[in-house]
Structures are given as structure tokens and as C-alpha cells.
Amino acid sequence: MKQHASNEKNYLQRLRHSAAHLLAAAVLQLYPDAKPTIGPAIDDGFYYDFDFPEPVGEAELAAIEQKMHALLSRWKEFSHREVSPKEARAQFARNAYKLELIDELDQQKEAITLYTSGAFTDLCRGGHVEKPSEELQHFKLLSVAGAYWRGSEKNSMLTRIYGTAFSSKKELDEYLQMKEEAKKRDHKVLGPQLDLFTFSELVGSGLPLWTPKGMVIRSELDNFVWQLRQEKGYQRVEIPHITKKDLYETSGHWDKFKDELFRIVTREGHEFAMKPMNCPHHTQIFARKPHSYREMPQRYANTTMVYRDEQSGELAGLSRVRSITQDDAHVFCRPSQIKEEMFKIWDIIDTFYSAVGFDLDLRISLSDPAEPKKYLGKRDDWLVAEATLREMADERGVEAQEVEGEAAFYGPKLDFMARDALGREWQVATIQLDMNMPERFDLYCINESGEKERVVMIHAAIMGAIERYLSILIEHYAGAFPVWLSPVQVKILPISDKFLEYAHSVEKTLQEQGVRVELDERSERLSAKIRDAQLEKTPYMLVVGEKEQADNSVAVRTREGGAQEVLALDSFVEQVVREISERA
Ligand SMILES: [Zn+2]
Ligand SMILES: [Zn+2]
DSSP states (O other): OHHHHHHHHHHHHHHHHHHHHHHHHHHHHHOTTOEEOOOOEETTEEEEEEEOSSOOOGGGHHHHHHHHHHHHTTOOOOEEEEEOHHHHHHHTTTOHHHHHHHHHHHHTTOOEEEEEETTEEEEOOOOOOSOHHHHOOEEEEEEEEEEEGGGOTTSOEEEEEEEEEESSHHHHHHHHHHHHHHHHHOHHHHHHHTTSEEOOTTTOTTOOEEOHHHHHHHHHHHHHHHHHHHHTTOEEOOOOSEEEHHHHHHHSHHHHTGGGOOEEEOTTSOEEEEOSOSHHHHHHHHTTSOEEGGGOOEEEEEEEEEEOOOOGGGOBTTTBOSEEEEEEEEEEEOGGGHHHHHHHHHHHHHHHHHHTTOEEEEEEEEOOTTOGGGSOSOHHHHHHHHHHHHHHHHHHTOOEEEEETOSBTTBOEEEEEEEOTTSOEEEEEEEEEESSHHHHTTOEEEOTTSOEEEOEEEEEEEEEEHHHHHHHHHHHTTTOOOGGGOSSOEEEEESSGGGHHHHHHHHHHHHHTTOOEEEOOSOOOHHHHHHHHHHTTOSEEEEEOHHHHHTTEEEEEETTOOOOEEEEHHHHHHHHHHHHHTTO
């Protein structure tokens, strides 16, 4: 089954990369002076970067797509030949980008191959479908964006055309429909619309500001995680957001995070940094005193922000930010306690994600044996740690996908992938086993025989980056959060000002039960009040008028629409309070 899935992925990559060739061919027909650069397959499609002599935007995509279809019938196959650097340079004499690529291949003494289909020839390593005219029917150009040549802002800005391709019309249509739905749910649009967060030019990009409503959701989620952790014996700690350079030199972060560190020089000339991670600080809490084996494990929980200097071009809504809140925790334990502690975290993850309605897939993220330099510590320790994670998946009877090269630089991970309402997969929770940090900071406990015993460190985040997690959640729910997470759970809509007094008493009753409630006191028509509450995605609307006032009841409407139901106020309160406490 797994084999099959990976073959299919491979095929889609070849199909999409072939489509990139076809795109470049069509572009050259329509814009003979354009310079194609590179055109890889990506996760859900492909792109090709061009240097255009004139601006090309999304308005032009239809014509390019039409040209692609027109060319396709003559694309019977991809033929290829190896050429000398000299021949290659002659072929691409007018394209400085390709010449740069050829120079590099030449320097690295790599084979240079040209692939031709129809009348179009490109510099390429290969990886195409065999019969493009038959296989490459179902593609679509999607969007246009700017992209620097080779991702560096020092280089010229190119025009990137994105597209996708599938092996059947059905799959393509489904994908396009999903994209359409995703656009409606875009957290960058919905978030500000629902007044959950904002950005300020003065504060800077990638630095989201959380509004009162957004903060309600963050706190509810974080409190839930804390409640689950507390049940497993975690304790809260707190740390400053900056540190001396020395801490990161010891931990290895100074080296690994060099480019992403926000650095600070104090007035006395000392070098400090904003923390990009919390682990090194937490080691110093553990190291404050010797620990007997009886006190092990020590479990520290800390929801706090970390800071990474992402490039401005990479920032996107809440998905990629410079100030990241992590619901972080570190467990310091004896090697004999690893599995038990990791299973406890796994339990927390299971409970948390079933409450928010996500199915989880497990990925074991391993080191890349081909690149040992990327990782701290001894190879043997890594193999032991990696084997432990495999055993855990086996013991739980969970099928896991193993991925080499996805480990953290200090240890392998169990990563949990959530599938959202649109079928998209996101990496969310993570449990990381770390034998290196304790070595670097000389962390130990005193064992039964009075000797020092090296401890291990487990890093665990349930939501991971809360900003990114919220971007996923907003889109998963399309902004219609379940009652327990909704910033406003109940909105009271009096039919006219005459019933304001009763409306206030309903408001008070709900507030006393801890329900987040708002009263719409405007002298608007009822239909306008209902429409606004629906736009705000408030789960419950209570309409109150003469009849409701007379018999102490409320007419309940839900944001989904449907019939209005009259309930005694007490029964409604009881129902909504139960729904909130059960996180239904
Ligand atoms: Zn190619
Ligand atoms: Zn950590």
C-alpha cells in the first residue's frame, strides 16, 4: 500500500514537471523574448520561473493555457541527449540564467542533458512522463507571483507561473474545487474579518497582534493543553525572552540558527539574542540543583514566544511569522523512563486532537545517514533513539511513515500530521527525543547507587506554533468555531428596545454561568441583527420579544440557519453550559 502511494507520488511529480516543460514551450511561442529559468514539480503542482520582457499577470494565463493545449498533440515523447558544455552554451546563448546553470554543471563535472518534446528543448536532468500527448491532458494554470532568481533578493525578480496537473479530469476538478473552498476559508481574510488578529505597519510584518477575540481562542486552546498536562504531572515554568550568547554557543543554536537569530548588543557591548527556542533556557532550570532519581522525571511546561528572523518574502499571514508562540514542554527523565513519558505526551495529543476534530497520522522523522554533519551527537545514540520511536509506534499498533532527513538537529521525532476538513495534511504536534542537549549541558540525576546518571530530554509541543495552528484551525472550521472556542458563544437579539430590560437579565444569567455573551442593543431591524451575528459566526442567537419576556424563555437560532426553537431560559443555559464543558 505504502509502495503504491509513493509510486503514485512519483508519477505525479513526473507528470507535473512535464507540464512545466509544456508551459515554457507555450510561453516561448507567445513571448519569444522571454527567458525560461527553472521549472520544478512542487507539492501540489509545478511552477516555472520566467524573465519576461513585458509584465505578464493572471489575465494572460488563459491564453498561455490554450497554447499549451494546442502544442500538446505534437508532444509524443521526451527525447534526450547528453551534450558538451560548449554545445549547451550555444543552445542557450541568449539566456543568462541557463548559462549560469550550465557553468555550475560544468564546474561540478556533471552530465549535461537536453530534453526535447515537440519543438521545445530544455536543459534538464530528466523525470518526465513517457507519452505527454496522452498523459498530460489534465492541467491548469493557477496563479502568478514574483520570485527572485535562486531565491536571493540580490538577484533579479522573475515571474513565477504556478499550475497543477493530474492524471484524470476527476482528480483535477476535485483539486480545483478544494482550492476554491480553501480560498473562501483563507485565514488571512477570515481572521481580520472575524476580528481575531491584525498586523500593523509600525510594528512590522510577520508580527501578528492578537485582539481580545483572538486571545479568547488562544487561551481556550492553551488552557485545554495545560489541563491535560497537569493531569500528567507537569509543572509550569517561565523564562526571559533573551539570553546571553553563551547559552546558545553551548546548546549549538548559535551555529544552527545563525541566520534566523535576532541579535541584541547591550549598551555595555555584550551580545545577546532573542530566543529562537526554549529548550536551552529550560536546561538551566533543571540544572539549578542536583536531582535525586526519586525526583525524576521533571516536567516543565511553558507557553511562550520565540523569535525567528524569517525573510520578508517568506512571511504569510499566520502560517509564517517572526514571533511564534509555542505551547512548549520539556521532560527531563532517566533513560528507563523515556517510553512511559513519551506515551503520556502521546495520550495528551490524542485527547486534544480528537476534541478539535482532527484525524492524526504518525510520521517518524529520522536523521539523514548521508548527512551526518547536520546532526549533533554520536551516531550510536541516534540509532538507539530512532529504534525507540519505532518500538513505540509498534506497541501502539500505529502505522507510521518513516522519513529520513526530517529529524531535529539534536534528535529524532514523532511528528503528528492532521488532516483538515478539506483533506489537506498539516504537521501539528511533535515529540522529540534528545540525548544531545543533556550531554552539552552536562545534565544528570543521582541514581540508586549514588552515582551520576545522564538524563535524556524530551521536547513536546501539542499545537506547536500556535499562530500556525490557528491558521489551520480557522480554515478547518471556516471561522465557525465550536461553541467552547467561539469568542462570542451567544448573542442576544431583542426584537425592539422595549425588551432591552429582559435581554439584559438573560445576558446576566448567562454571564453568571461563565458563558461569553453579547447583547445587540442597536435599534436595527431584527433581520439585520441576525445577519450580522451570522457573519460573525456566533453559534447561538437568542431572539427575545414579548412572548419570551412573558414566559422567561428564549427563541434560539443557530448560525447554520434552520428553524427557530423556543426554550425555557433555564434549559437553554443548561444545554450551552454542558456543550462548553464537554468541548462538544
Ligand atoms: Zn525536465
Ligand atoms: Zn525543545
